[in-house]
Amino acid sequence: MPQYVLVINPGSTSTKLGLFVGKKQVKLVTLAHTTTELAPYATILEQKDFRLQLIHQFLTQQQIALTDLMACVGRGGMMRPIPSGTYAVSSAMLADLRSAKYGEHASNLGAILADAVAKKAGCQAYIVDPVVVDELTPVARLSGEPNWPRRSAFHALNQKAVARQVLAEKGIQYEQADVIVAHLGGGISIGAHQHGRVIDVNNGLDGEGPYSPTRTGHISAMALIDYIYQQQPDKEKLKRMITRQGGLSAYLHSTDVAAAVKKAEAGDQRIALILAGMVYQINKEIAAQASVLQGHVQRIILTGGLAHSQYLTQAITEQISWLAPVTVFPGEIEMQALNAGVQRVSNHETKVKDYQTEAEVLADGRTI
Incomplete structure (x- = not known):
């Protein structure tokens, strides 16, 4: 059989x-x-x-x-x-x-x-x-420009699987819970999970959310317009800048987070500031998703490759644990x-x- x-x-x-x-x-x-x-x-x-x-x-x-x-x-x-x-x-x-x-x-x-x-x-x-x-709500789709509605694209498979597993260990059904899941990897997506549906989430591929090892996250539209008119980059180069060569890659010319953490711990204040900036923006996004859930957040879950870094997860937890209990679930279970x-x-x-x-x-x- x-x-x-x-x-x-x-x-x-x-x-x-x-x-x-x-x-x-x-x-x-x-x-x-x-x-x-x-x-x-x-x-x-x-x-x-x-x-x-x-x-x-x-x-x-x-x-x-x-x-x-x-x-x-x-x-x-x-x-x-x-x-x-x-x-x-x-x-x-x-x-x-x-x-x-x-x-x-x-x-x-x-x-x-x-x-x-x-x-x-x-x-x-x-x-x-x-x-x-x-699974975005109608209001979450609005962007401020009718021709450019917000799109949902995120680490859905891992976010939902990790949420199910973490909640099951607490005796809670995913479909009955309100949680925020932050997938921290080469790209970062932070979703508001309400009773089994991700009703809002940043789309890192579209330039939303925190900067990450490879992505710019939110950037100034005016600065981008000026850059396009001054430098006249082709479309593919511009996409690479935003989705593959932004964030830590742009600041440090490297996506090796472990090496960056090691230098920060050794006293490199510039790198420490850049890592702190990423943590700062992650927590801003988590707090924003908490408002989507009207403050009813049972748990914040940190997952993805960067969640292996105690330096980062400790910094995130220290700044956001006032909002809800934080669980760290490193890596992925795709x-x-x-x-x-x-x-x-x-x-x-x-x-x-x-x-x-x-x-x-x-x-x-x-x-x-």
Whole structure:
């Protein structure tokens, strides 16, 4: 009887693969891809067969036959905004991902690879809580310019999974709680979770929120306009400045936070100030999300790679613990979260969702 769930999480230079039986993690590997290996492929989509071959090799090495798989689940990519949940991979979803009309990202391959394996295995393919999860309230969408409504794009998979786990350990159901989750990584997203829905969150890809190791966060619109007219950068250069070369990278010419912390602790006052600025802006965003929840915050959760830094989490906690208890949950549990989404459907705790239906309903509701 098929019992394994195959989890596929494609990154820009790696593919993470996992095998689960129920909630138990059987095997987890990260397959690194060199620049030379990826060089022949002009687009992310062209890497499909290369990565698919590695997945089949992984299954062979683990002595897992395709008929042993009960489901395949991939990381969700850039597609139409949808509410959170577990989605069956569909032709409409695959078409949007293949076209890359909503953005080209390695995660676009998640559903495509899961579908390819599932079809051979004769099982269902899923995605869970993609980056485009959109549960914003109507008022949260307003930006001040009608043609530029705010978009929801954040670390939905990890934020929701960590919140579920932390709250479960406290005997609290995620769907009954009001919490703020701060994912602190190369990018930073801070969400207001109200009874299982992220009703507001900063979109770091659009330049919202605190600066981070790679992103500018909020910057002056006038300064940006002046820069564009004076320097006339091309669009891609400007995007890189805001999403890949901003924040600590711009200040320190490095994204190595551990090295920066070490220098700050050794007495480098400039670096200490820059790190303090990031902490300051993180706490401002957390406090802003608390106002969204009308001050009813049961817990603040710090997660992501930067949460491994006691220097940073201690500084954040000291400044914001007056608002609510702070829990530090370092790193991420994306692979476990993808499996958990499948298990919730398998155990009839929730229903599987249809991509096109949910996207169309959400689009109708977003019209202002």
